[in-house]
Amino acid sequence: MIKVAVTGALGRMGSEVVRAVQAAEGMEIVAQIELGDNLADELKYSDAQVMVDFTIPASALANIRTALASKVIPIVGTSGLSPADLDEIRGLCETHQTACLIAPNFAIGALLMMQFAAQAAKYLPDVEIIELHHEKKVDAPSGTAVKTAQMIAAARTGTPIPRPETAFESHAGATGAEVDGVPVHSVRLPGFVASQEIIFGAQGQRLSLRHDSLDRTSFMPGVVLAIQKSASLKGLTYGLENLL
Numbered sequence: 400m401i402k403v404a405v406t407g408a409l410g411r412m413g414s415e416v417v418r419a420v421q422a423a424e425g426m427e428i429v430a431q432i433e434l435g436d437n438l439a440d441e442l443k444y445s446d447a448q449v450m451v452d453f454t455i456p457a458s459a460l461a462n463i464r465t466a467l468a469s470k471v472i473p474i475v476g477t478s479g480l481s482p483a484d485l486d487e488i489r490g491l492c493e494t495h496q497t498a499c500l501i502a503p504n505f506a507i508g509a510l511l512m513m514q515f516a517a518q519a520a521k522y523l524p525d526v527e528i529i530e531l532h533h534e535k536k537v538d539a540p541s542g543t544a545v546k547t548a549q550m551i552a553a554a555r556t557g558t559p560i561p562r563p564e565t566a567f568e569s570h571a572g573a574t575g576a577e578v579d580g581v582p583v584h585s586v587r588l589p590g591f592v593a594s595q596e597i598i599f600g601a602q603g604q605r606l607s608l609r610h611d612s613l614d615r616t617s618f619m620p621g622v623v624l625a626i627q628k629s630a631s632l633k634g635l636t637y638g639l640e641n642l643l
């Protein structure tokens with residue numbers, strides 16, 4: 400049995416993870432950790448092997464540091480970690496000779512959407528991302544949109560058409576935020592869980608790729624898969640697609 404601790408256990412995602420792990424074979428919940436608990440003690444006394452973290456950006460990095468120092472493998476869905484944070488985590492994995500998975504999105508459909516977008520970007524350099532989430536989401540743009548923009552930027556061969564030199568925003572932010580040269584627009588509304596649309600434009604044609612998570616169970620097969628494969632992880636892995 401793989402011993403799993405969950406940080407953010409009372410949150411929207413954490414509570415779903417607890418249910419998913421309890422229903423899965425070959426793994427068990429040994430600790431449900433929330434804000435204010437002593438993480439190092441909880442990991443030690445529960446003898447956890449894996450820590451699944453769905454908390455907040457301000458907490459995730461500290462939790463990862465504690466887990467790695469305790470030789471517990473962090474499986475992290477929390478968004479908002481910076482490239483500098485990833486560099487630090489990569490170094491800590493080496494220092495402590497352990498592994499970590501950071502996955503901006505655990506839904507298989509979202510992973511496929513990102514891979515299709517990278518494929519399309521080889522031929523269609525003009526692209527924008529619209530991500531749409533529930534109104535309680537604290538960070539923007541979403542981790543998924545950032546990873547998608549990074550994958551598009553890495554795959555893109557052509558040069559996007561520049562905006563006219565006379566272009567201006569009469570209202571700041573109207574044209575979105577630039578992430579690795581890709582404009583990203585963030586929508587926050589009740590009625591959404593997590594959706595993303597990637598629109599490619601070209602002469603006389605448009606290609607739209609869209610994924611919708613209708614509820615949080617959509618992320619659970621990916622979380623369970625990551626726990627099952629945790630023992631084979633080496634160093635820092637960024638993206639669940641590396642485990643498929």
Ligand SMILES: NC(=O)C1=CN([C@@H]2O[C@H](COP(=O)(O)OP(=O)(O)OC[C@H]3O[C@@H](n4cnc5c(N)ncnc54)[C@H](O)[C@@H]3O)[C@@H](O)[C@H]2O)C=CC1
Pocket residue numbers: 406407408409410411412413432433434435453454455456458459462475476477478479502503504505506542618
């Ligand atoms: N990678 C993925 O597939 C997905 C990632 N997410 C990300 O997961 C994160 C959590 O999202 P939600 O569950 O909607 O948020 P939430 O606000 O419902 O839950 C966060 C929980 O973490 C707890 N928490 C905060 N600091 C903590 C700490 N230091 N130790 C233990 N618990 C702590 C809070 O008390 C709260 O219960 C967000 O960053 C979100 O973007 C959400 C859905 C899917």
Ligand SMILES: O=C(O)C1=N[C@H](C(=O)O)C[C@H](O)C1
Pocket residue numbers: 478503504505532533536540541542543544592593594
């Ligand atoms: O906060 C959420 O809900 C989600 N966060 C992740 C992100 O920032 O991309 C994954 C998914 O979009 C749901």
